[in-house]
Amino acid sequence: MKKLYFQILFLIFLILQSCTFEPKGDEFVQVDPSGKRPEVQINLNLAADTLYIPTNTIVNFAYGLSSDKINWTQFIVNGAPTNVTKLESNMVTLSRVFNEPAGKTFLLEMNIFAKSQTGSIADKLNAEGYLISRQWTIVMVNTSQLASNIIKADFVDGTFKIEWEKYKGMEFKDYKIYKTMPSSTKGKFLLATINSREQTSFVDTTFCGEESVYYIMTNDTYQGNVYWQKSLIPVLTSENTANGEILFKWTKPPYYKNLKGYRISYYDTMLGIQPLTEIADGSSESYNIPDPLFAHSYKLYLTPLGKTDNSYTSSSLINYLSTYTTAMLGTPVPKYSFALSGRGSMIYCIDQGHQVFLYDPIKFTTTRQIKYNESIYKFAVSLNDKYLVNNSIGTTKINFEDLIDPSKSKRIDIAGSTPQSVDNMSISDAGTGVLMTYSKCVLFDYLNERKLADIDLAGTSSYSNKISSSGKFFYLDKFSNCAFYQYKDNQVVLLESGIIQGDYYLLDCYFIPGNNEKIVRAFRNRIEILDCNTWTIEKTWLYPNQITHVFNFDVKSGKLLINEKTKMVAFDVVNGTREELATVDNSIYNITSLFYSNGYLYWGEGFAYKKN
16 A cells, blocks of 8 residues: 555656756847847836837846746747746846847747745645746837837917827837927927826927927937927018007917017117017017107017027027018108208208208208209308308319308309318308318308418328317317317417327317307217317316217217217216117228217118117
């Protein structure tokens, strides 16, 4: 009986032993760690049925264990069992090189055997039993097939939304949404990092109309397709209303919720791009200028302003993120080649060299035109707006105009008074003035057509001259020098210049009319007022900002138009205050006859500007 017991026990042992699997085959490939093939880590998920594997990659399969009571494991790839099984305390792994081409499909099977631990005879004989057996379908794909492509991009509820394909590969890490803007200084933007495989849409709150390129990068490895969003800036239009206002209009863009508002700017030849206004409402569709500040046709720009920084430079904003229209702001001023302003409100201009016209800067109208057969070279006007004189090149004829009584206007031949043709001239309220030639200065009485006095300039080149309202004082701007004179008792007296040795260069001088005549002098480092009768300095204002240019003096307002490097400034010589009118660049020196009158800046190209 005991012999039969041992025979039955031995038979059971043989049966159980026959169930034990010894892995065979050569399907598993050892991987050279120095190889250049990309590696893919796949944690085998029991919920997944299909594994997408990029071709020509090293794949490391791993399955985590909940127990250390594992005896051995088995993987079967494409019907062939592995010959090596790696067993760790908490994981079983398989590493394999997949060279199969994209499109091939086969099975992966995993079997795990464990000690039974039931206390049975099989347990005592160290026999194994199945713990788990699972199969997956492996699909070989190209790397590009794992990338998440953008499938839709559209404007939704006032902003910009993009949607993409869900990542179907293994081991998801994140989606990264990138945007590039060809015109931005920043280049590439990382808009967002999304850690959920299931989230496949994103709203770009930074889009504000610029040309943009989007793409999705998955796991920092797989780049999807490129979606190109063209520039979508609102079209700006303008119209003049019946009551003289300017109305700007545009259509609210589909991304208006991304905007904090708009900037309206304008361009002119002197000031460049200048802001006109900013609108703090992205849903706005119009802007009205009830009182236009300008006096010509301007290029107006509309720039959408994003709520976030778009890293555009100011010039890029105009060139790539703006739309423009041309609008007539106010009544245009005429073009001129040279202009002067008198004590009153009138401006006197030469237009195309053959006429002098009188322009009213308050009514924006031309009140009178005086035409000539010859081309006018230079002209001068008295501070009381009564007399005007001009001449043409290479002639000894002077045109004298009485603006109050045109019947007294005449043409004067000065051949007997000057040895050469006149380079420049001036005229006082008394009808006297200075004629300046290459080598001589002549004090001349236009009303009686006679020379009062002359000064030998010793062959120096002449530039300009000015005479006081009474005709008693005058100033000569000569080559690298200046001189001040008084006409008294039918004699010309040279006055002390009052310029200290080593002083900064005298830029310009202007006479101030009145019972007690004065003169304002502008140096690079100071402005001063002299009393003409006593010839003493009344006031001095130091100028640390350094004056680079003086354009004109507006007698009516008492303001001197000067340039401080990048600032155009109106300096009040009564109280010594300065008002910044505009920011300018070096091109200002190319502006013809820039001057300030009645609160407006005028320049010869037919433009005017008034500070808001």
